[in-house]
Amino acid sequence: MAQAPVDTAAVNKKRLLVLGSTFAAGYTSMLVSLNKAWYDEENRTEFHWFNDNMQWKQMDKAGHFWSAFHQSRAGIDMLRWAGVPEKKAILYGGLTGIILQTPIEIFDGYQEDYGASVGDLVANTVGSAAVVAQELAWQEVRIMPKFSFHTTRYAEMRPNVLGSSLAEQALKDYNGQTYWLSVDVGAFLKKESKYPKWLNIAVGYGAQQMVYNDPEANKAAGLDHYRQFYLSPDLNLMHFKGRSKVWNTALYVLSIIKIPAPALEYNRKNGLKMHALYF
Template identity: 85%
Template structure:
């Protein structure tokens, strides 16, 4: 949940710069825009410091603290929280790369340095967690963060563009009412906390892998999704004791390649950039071990 909170603030702080996303590659080492780099660095430093202070006060101030330690939470929530960390770190690193491009940083340096942003933003959260008596730093979270950032860097280095985009979708569920203090008592909280209603996708830009002359519609992606349900408690044994049989869900769905619709308007391009992190509602085919195959005419 905190990972998505940081991502949202990062996007809000840098919307003007993100409107320049996917600008022409800069291979000239002498054209760094120092004024933009200073603005970018100072805005990020002030915003990130305020963000960390606020997060530390809001999330940790009333919790018992102990010495730094690790906590193994890899079995919890059917790994939906790890998917969330991957998604958040990916888009934080994606934003970092595009912001450095905006500042004129040479392409490879922008990719390598900007690509570290997801790890840089998420690591302090794990350090904070490491001092909490009720839990601790999660190696699984750190691996997911690193994988998310690495996925951006790998695609940028291999293809000079993003062809496989992690996305997020959400729908309300009945499980939040069973434990609203943990899963959320309103729509905004549930979108962050209720893993039962969250789905994480990998949206593949099929057209980018085909020849230029192909007639395949470049705006049409194919997305595979992952979700889970019947999770009121983080621990599988606690769910079972409550009579809940948690299970994984797998999805296949068409998706829109929103970046294909970029135009001349910076406002329009910025909106597309931000919305590209979300899976557009569409028909979806679901498979799970409990109900088998199921077709959703419109899946959120």
């Protein structure tokens, strides 16, 4: 739902202090956890740039877009909660994704096997800009990036890179990840439309047979990596908001995930394929 602009005098300094403190603690914790998950066993070098735009079928770029979008979305809504005027909340909160994602590139820049990526920085910026643009245009999010994951056999082939545990695989195994754009169709229709407001339509993107980041290394291993495209119904979870703050918060968090549903897939190897339930 769109929110009315908030007067400057309504800014809640106590809430801003809580936000600042929580952000600092959470930010530090995230950086420590990320450093442990990704970089503990990597060799370090001087800061440098690396062009990885042709790797992983751009699944990593989709991940950066998704992450930055939702971090900026949360930043905007938290500033609203603190009573910051609407346009300032959107513009300042919209920077959250860029602020949170940039240290990842700094970490990458010191790794011997790769480096800081301009492509990642662009994906971060586009992700943050996408939520800002929707908030300014419609005063709400109508096209929601979402994520889904399933385990694959490829992680076993290179667990040090694709993950040895379920949590690591969800983060690192691009073969099992799917990124979606879930469209709130009802928001684009007239209010008197009988279209069910809870029903979204989602388009998804994934890729398979990627054990190595380098396309030539995949071929040498006998793998034929390829892209996957999906079309699937989705739930507009925010439609089910009620009076309970706990319930509404749960819906807000879960709205970043694509629910399991039937899906139509297309890829160059198998053509069209129907999944009775895809996640």
